[in-house]
Amino acid sequence: MIIKKNPEQLEIKHNMRGGAGDIELTHIAESGVLGEHCRLFSQIRVKPGDSIGEHQHLGEQEIFYFIQGNGIVIDNGKKAEIRTGDVMITPDNASHSVINTGDEDLVFIALILK
Amino acid sequence: MIIKKNPEQLEIKHNMRGGAGDIELTHIAESGVLGEHCRLFSQIRVKPGDSIGEHQHLGEQEIFYFIQGNGIVIDNGKKAEIRTGDVMITPDNASHSVINTGDEDLVFIALILK
Structure with missing residues (x-):
């Protein structure tokens, strides 16, 4: 099944996990x-200066693969x-945050496995 | 845990599944x-004119998310x-192939869930 790129995949999270700005999540599959x-398989876009606040994962692990830009994380x-x-890689019980400190969008793939 | 981009992530598959050329798989996690x-979470790069041959998935499903380029698939x-x-999305028992018909690398994220 082909799912063409469409606006329904996009979710905007304002001040995600206490971070700054509007984070764009493109949900690859529902x-x-x-x-x-598998709880989440999405592309996440963080604009320059924006961030996802520090938070813990419980009962699951999350893997980020950075495909564009650069920034700082709390791992x-x-x-x-x-x-x-x-x-x-953020294992079960661990925490993380992401800040875009660059001048272009920071884009990464996020996968949450249970 | 941060894994910096490194050559050990890269695997080259020649004539993958009977296709053309050298396909580059960057394994995001082992x-x-x-x-x-989860059997595979990788970035796959197919150069212009190259392809991954048609093949079936049994006992698993695969999701491709295309992040660069364009091409043709048999879905x-x-x-x-x-x-x-x-x-x-290629469900259990279904088959697929990918051909890069563009003039830039075709790059996608591949996730295999069991």
Whole structure:
């Protein structure tokens, strides 16, 4: 089944997890397709200066794959610079945040597995 | 945990599934991280004119999210044009192939869920 790019995939989250700005989530597939072991498979776009606030994952792990831009993350309490091609793995019980410190959109793929 | 972009993520498959050229797979996370319900989470790069041959998935489903370029797929027997932002969902027992018919690399994220 082909799903052509469409506005219904897009969700805007204002001040996501206490962060700054409007975060754009493009949902690649819905829960009915992903099944019980995958909670989210989305592309996330963070504009320059915007951020997703620090938060913990419980009963699941999240993997970020950065495909454009650069920024700073808090990776379970440790600050790190990230850029295109880097991966952040946040295991069950761990926490993270993301800040776009660059001058272009920071774009990444997010996958949550249970 | 941050995994900086590195050559160990990259796998080259020649004539993948009977297709043309050298297909580049960047493995975002390994099986030990993905667990028993996710077999693959990778970025796939197909150069202009190259292809992944038609093949069937059994006991799993695959989701492609196209992030660059354009091409043609055989989506379970039906030919379709795809471009950036499109999604192809290949359920259990279904088949697919991908051909880069454009003049830039065709890049997509592939997720296999069991």
